[in-house]
Amino acid sequence: SVADPGKSYRPQEEIDRWRARDPIVLFEQTLRTRGILDDAAVEAVRVEVEAEVQDAIDFALASPDPEPKDLYLHIYDAKGASDFDRMGEGAPFGELSIRGTDWASGDA
Incomplete structure (x- = not known):
């Protein structure tokens, strides 16, 4: 560096x-x-x-700054995306929904 x-x-x-x-x-x-x-x-x-x-x-x-909801888009293979379905309340970053568009509410 x-x-x-x-x-x-x-x-x-x-x-x-x-x-x-x-x-x-x-x-x-x-x-x-x-x-x-x-x-x-x-x-x-x-x-x-x-x-x-x-x-x-x-x-x-x-370029405009990306939206926080897009933070994890397009970084994982679609096969691995299901791993993030288990991220719910109580999990690290549980308030976030990888598949959803409303990260604050956690809607998937």
Whole structure:
């Protein structure tokens, strides 16, 4: 994570060893060595990717916040959804209904 990039529990030598094995860097080096990729192509890919990431950020920031009732939608396979039917009063988060639309009332 940004808060702890692994330096508190891994020696710098280990980090350097793994960075030297970075498949993206190695792939770029291979393509350059074979004459398939040059500086202009690398820069074009970087610009395209940065624009795509910025578009995604802009979309996320411009999107409305999701409704609390939608918190658990589309994260479980339909086969596993029945597991949440047993979430009733007395169960952790028992006031919530995974299948229902009215989380406050617990209606399923």
